Amino acid sequence: MHRRSLRLRLLVTFGLGAFLLSSLFAALTYVGVKHVLVNDQQQSDLRQSFVNAALVRSTLYTSPPELANLLNSIQKATASDVLIQTHNQWLSKSSGAATQDVSQEIILAADAGHATEQTLYVNQHSIFVVGVPIPAVETQFFEVFQLGKLERTLTILLQVLGAGAILTSLVGIAGGLWVTRRTVRPLERVSAAAALIAGGELTTRLVTRNTDREVQQLTESFNAMVSQLVERLERDARFASDVSHELRSPLTTLATTATVLSQHRDELSPVAQQSLDLLVADLSVFQSLVEDLLEITRSDAGAAPVLIETVPAIELVRQSVRSGAQHHGLVAPPIEVAPDVGEPLVSVDRRRFERAMTNLIDNAHHYAGGAVAVRISVEGNRLVIDVDDAGPGVPTDERERVFQRFFRGRAAHDRGIARGTGLGLALVHDHVLTFGGTINVDEGPEGGARFEISLPLIEGGDE
Amino acid sequence: MRRLRTLAVVALAALALSGCTLISASSKPTLIGASHVQFGLLGRYIPGTHKGRVRFKTQPIYIVDATGHLAPSSRIVTAPVRLTSVLDQLILGPTKIESFGGYATDLPSNLVILQATITNKVGYIDVSQSLAALGRAKEVLAIGQLVFTAYYAGATSGITISVAGQNEPSLLPNRTFASVVTVKDCEALLEP
């Protein structure tokens, strides 16, 4: 079942409901009133007929020649036509009376001795015909009443009620619009706020001027829920950050002491020396891990502000690569700049960029025996930096997941010892994203992996 | 469930709309129960009288057809038949339809029957104006109309016409005058 708009449904319900109800009411009213009016008219006409028939009877009894006059005066008085029949022939009728108005059935019934009445529609008018046999004077009395006036009354009534129904429907629709707005708007606001929050705007809260209790409750509950969730998120982020933070001091001691021991390495026994080497090696891994953790949780907890500056890209890359390599005591890979690159500018946070480059070079060192080259080129309005190696490369099915936190690909397991921290590439990914760039891994020209960073170029030199 | 609901709504709507006609005509007359008929109209006798009733009879009157002969037409008069009422009907002349058919009356329409009685089977008719003014041919036919009409009204031995009380001999078809005109005298006037 496809989803339908609540607004539409409410509106339709209101509009249709109002229309149906008012129409029904109008119809019922009309039918009721019509019934009463018509009945009353017919009753009164019938009574009139009886009176007239009695008059006719007495006239026929006392002075038959006066019949025609009587009929005419009846017509003048009540605007109805009277027709008298005897021996299946028309004896007399008021002037202008049409014998066709009296239907055969009425005549037959009167002949049979039954008084009948019938409403007929003749010449676009309704008429009410009464047939009364007067056996005492061997005649059948028929009277034709015009219902024109009644018809007019009913027409007006119908029009008024109809207009009323339409008006009510319109009011209903208007009401529907108002109710819809009042009920659906808060819902729309909530969903909009929820969408914002899902998108990361965690400071979004609902504000409403609607004073309905339910809406207020919704607003308060929603805001409370968001605040709690945000608090929890922040707490969690802070937790990781706090834990890492706590590790600083012990780590400092460990590193320093290890250095001291290294200073006195010659004084140690071979066993002790070997132990020291292992200690120092793992300590540096531990240090890297804590550094990476600190780095990544800092961004999560929003603790480290991002300082975006517009810098010349090539210079930036050169110096990042150099210091990154030095930081890990590695040889810096050569930097190859494509001929048509020119003097490109990019907007980055320098520290984070340097970190990203360092991690990439380190990664190449760990898994591919070192980066072969760092290549800079320009594609359209983007600067492309490729870190290529000649190692085993990244398997196709891991190329998406390799940037996830603590991801261990097959390469890591193959190596026996877990070399990296699992956070290095995740950090690169997070940082590159902060600059509005993208990072991908593909197959490099030397057969190994190619890590490609793509950054938007800045026009001119400003800021 | 949904279909049932819409069906109910539509039915209700149709019902309501159907009542929204103006006055509805009926195909058959509705019977009025005898108890509802007032003034004892259905009774055999007229209330307030002792077996009072009125009866009608169909009486012939004689009018003139297109060929100039006397021809009968029936009229309804109250029973017992009175010569006056029959003659009144005669004076009224042919109906519209009869007129279209070529029938006419030679009696002047403003003729008034002052008196008409039957004694010993002879009809004594007192009229307001003389028929002699009509001209010989018309006079004969007019008298013939009176004779035959009166015959069937009970004046079997003939009629005597007087004008405002003055006896007047009537012209016969054989050009003679007679004070009492019988149907035999006027036989020739009938359609052969």
Add this chain to the structure above:
Amino acid sequence: MPRILIVEDDDRIRTALRLMFEGEGFVVDDAPTGEVGVALFNRMAADIAIVDIMLPAMTGFETCQALRASSDLPIVIVSARDETADVVLGLESGADDYVTKPFVPEELLARVRAHLRRRPDKSAKAFALGRLHVIPDEGVVRQHDGTELHLTSTEFRLLTDLASANGKILSREDLLERVWGYDYFGDSRLVDVHIRRLRTKIEPDPSNPLYLVTVRGAGYKLVL
């Protein structure tokens, strides 16, 4: 043998540092609090000091200020936080450099050595800067009225290096390398804060610099 003052309240770190520097041939004065550190310095002036920001009672910043007030020895502050505010405050208090924990001990060693090695370039010629007179071989800046303007050695080196560039633009990286001796520039804040401090001292209107000019996207230059 160079003398180093270590002010650090964490016993273990302090001890480890002492061991390390002694192993590298330094004479180490170590103090658990700022007050003791200043007292030690007053008695036996060290050649360089390492001060932890997080100290009880007398804070690291106050300790820096106290040390700076009586000497222009290089001061390296150690912080558990990398907040820019802390860094700026530390540098404003008189420090020449900062390191965050956990640090690579070898790096700290290298930095300390670099600071000790760098001496003002006495061969540089004296020059005038508005109403100021810069005399490198004496290591002083004289004001119009004859009084000396107090600059830290780092600030002085920064000024003279910019001067010796003869109006050429020096990037932050260049300055970091020349003055501090490193070539990784995550710490361009070092340069920026020092430039700002220099401006407050030598510029008539620090917010509208006439001499120490920023070249957007490139670096700084000294206009003579």
